Amino acid sequence: MTNENNLAGNTISTGNTAELAGFAALGISGALLKATHGAGFTEPKPIQMQAIPPQMEGRDIFGIAQTGSGKTAAFALPILSKIIALGTKRRAKTTRALILAPTRELAVQIEDTIKILAKGAHVSTALVLGGVSRFSQVKKVAPGVDILIATPGRLTDLVREGDLILSDTKWLVLDEGDRMLDMGFINDVKRIAKATAPDRQTVLFSATMPNEIAELAKGLLKNPIRVEVAPQSTAAAEIVQGVVFARTKQKRQVLSTMLADAAMKSVIIFSRTKHGADRVTKDLERDGFKAAVIHGNKSQNARQKALNDFREGSVRILVATDIAARGIDVPGISHVVNFDLPDEAESYVHRIGRTGRNGMDGIAITLCDPSENSKLRQVERIIRSKLPIVADHLGSPDPVRNPAEKNERFEPANDRNDRNGRRDGRRPGGQNNGFGKKRFGDKPAFAGAGERKPEGAKPFKGNNKRRFGGKRPAARAA
């Protein structure tokens, strides 16, 4: 693979550049240019300046850019421009362009942007996503579409069943390649790419560059132009970050006290697990806060509603897991609160990047239990600075539980500190709590059995051989 340099700053070879400016100078014209301006895009963003001209010339693109950089228009405008020029020529069950995205939310967001950019042009779009009716999707693609936006799992099903044919697909975009890799979609992606037209044009965007992505690029892209914009982690100067030390039992109260501050206008709260996200939401509601929640176990409709309510401001608090929140671009998020630290330190950068967008200020606060200290250190290593301590509650007593909630779990059932000394006077071992599980050891005693499971992990169903020695099934969460 050749690494050609960024085109930013170079003379753009398309058209009469002396008189053209903005998107027109990048080769966008006619109704598409009008709709682009109509969308409020008058000045191209750096990633658009770099990626649009070579795509207009038919080159493959390998882009390092995150959501928020303007990458959607960067890949969509050249495709729209070419499809509009070709006119309506769809074959049944085919798509002329295919955009693969890791999550349903991102796919919906991409389609929204494309619809706005294609306003006034006769370009058809469709979505193929898991978690919603398959029938309506099959029906939508049956006459053939111009641009299909899909998550890899459901798309694979449709292709396997013969409901969709990819051999006419001349444009392929892989968005958030690293996330598709994390979610176990990589083999689906390779299979899908192989089924598309061999002379297709391919664009791969990824926020980070693990070896597997470099390998994927080598296999799928032909002599690509490499484009890159500063990652969020280095552009995060506008985000004020801090850590609050609080024991797990104290976090609910600390969070509620924080949220009582009117300055917290639009807040996204991250939880490491789906179960944890539900619990935080429930506790917030009990404490008088209206909150929406978004994670991989929610139906597509519920997720979209939560996102819309948050985007429109009818709820100011959105609780989310890492995977569900990835790629969400909601303008004006004032605060990010990490209710717990993520398993992968890199996710911290993605989490806090939800705020401080488009040059606006943002605040990111991380609640840290002493058991999370090593994760905090990993985060500090990645961001290359120490998080300032905003507050330290470790010396304060734990809050007293509301007796009305005594049947509800307040802290994770697997909080080891709590079970070191048994208060019931019984000896550990042998007794059964009526749920068929022993009440000691590493296993949580009751409902929160899935508490420690990171999102994306599947319940174990196979035999032990497979679990401990064999190949692990790919984790799919979205």
Ligand code: AMP
């Ligand atoms: P994306 O990275 O594609 O999700 O885009 C991030 C945000 O930037 C979205 O809200 C877009 O609507 C916005 N955006 C993209 N390109 C431009 C542009 N050239 N001018 C103004 N806003 C833009």
